[in-house]
Amino acid sequence: MEEGIAIRAENICKSFGEGDSYIEVIKNASFTIHKGELIALIAPSGGGKTTLLMMIGCVEEPSSGKIWLGDKQVFADKWLTRETRKIRREKIGFIFQAHYLIPFLNIIDNLTLLPQANKTDDKTARAKARELLKYFDIAEKEKAMPSQLSGGQNQRVAIARALVNEPQIILADEPTAALDMQRSVDVVKMLKQIALEQKVAIIMVTHDERMLPYCDRIMKIEDKTTIFEEQQLQKNSTHSD
């Protein structure tokens, strides 16, 4: 397998139901995404964006096809491991529409939850969490509860949480949906910077066409399959700003 590939999918299909209720959502989708790329995933509502994201994220089982995450094949018409949750924990970071931080845990505990699940010792987990909070300029908020932070700050914590386990892939489901234009641009630029600096592949579902110029490529779902639109606009904007 070619080095630098973060995700490779071959002819993945997903259908639901049987007989009269049979629906095919994704049909023969094949694509390759490289480390360091920020990909925008667009499709009309009900077009299969979430289903595709869930299949890449080892949550939803495809009906058929093959998936590789990094150099490891994880799906070949069935999951090749019983521990898909472990794959998510170790290789994938998730960012959601809202921050969805755990409201009864403070910021640092929210960030150390996943390393704890990975049996990382508390000291190392906290050091990594603090490093990320510093990177996102919210180091002084580590003891605060999510309810005490602004929407933008919480979304930065959510991005930090997605990065805390040093994943190879980040799946972001409309991460800017709850933010205003300026904050949305800031978050997308931040994601681009993270993709480049940490060699992470990021797939970002978005409905906001204003965010597309900041992405490397646009992946569309058309006629139930994926196609790419090459995109070069503002490719270096992250570093020039």
Add this chain to the structure above:
Amino acid sequence: MYTKEQQRAVLTEYVVEKASKQIGMFTAILVIVATIIISLIIYTMTLEKMKEISIMKLMGIPNSMIVRMIVEETLLLGILAFLFGNLFSHLIYSRFPKRVVLEIPDAWMLFAVVVVASIAASFVGVKKVISADPAAAIGG
């Protein structure tokens, strides 16, 4: 015709034994009711947290870790209820029409019962956690 000893036995041991059984019965009923109430509270609290639980499962947090959180929460509720209950009973027991003796070994036994009852009460919440769908975290 009772002898003096038998009369004493009827008037003391039997009455005491009966009262002790009654108190024991009340305690058992109260523990069962408390377990049901804690179960319902934990079930409601778990339902309120379903989105967060789905997110944790989506991120890859193992069930054992989430279940531990639920059990800890239930235990905390049970222990707080025990402490406040005990404190309250010590404050008002002298006003009871019948003399009540509060003994420390009994309190420890009740504490053990409360811990077991709390763990049993967390079962409904734990069941809900195990059935939570990680896919529910995405897409609204």
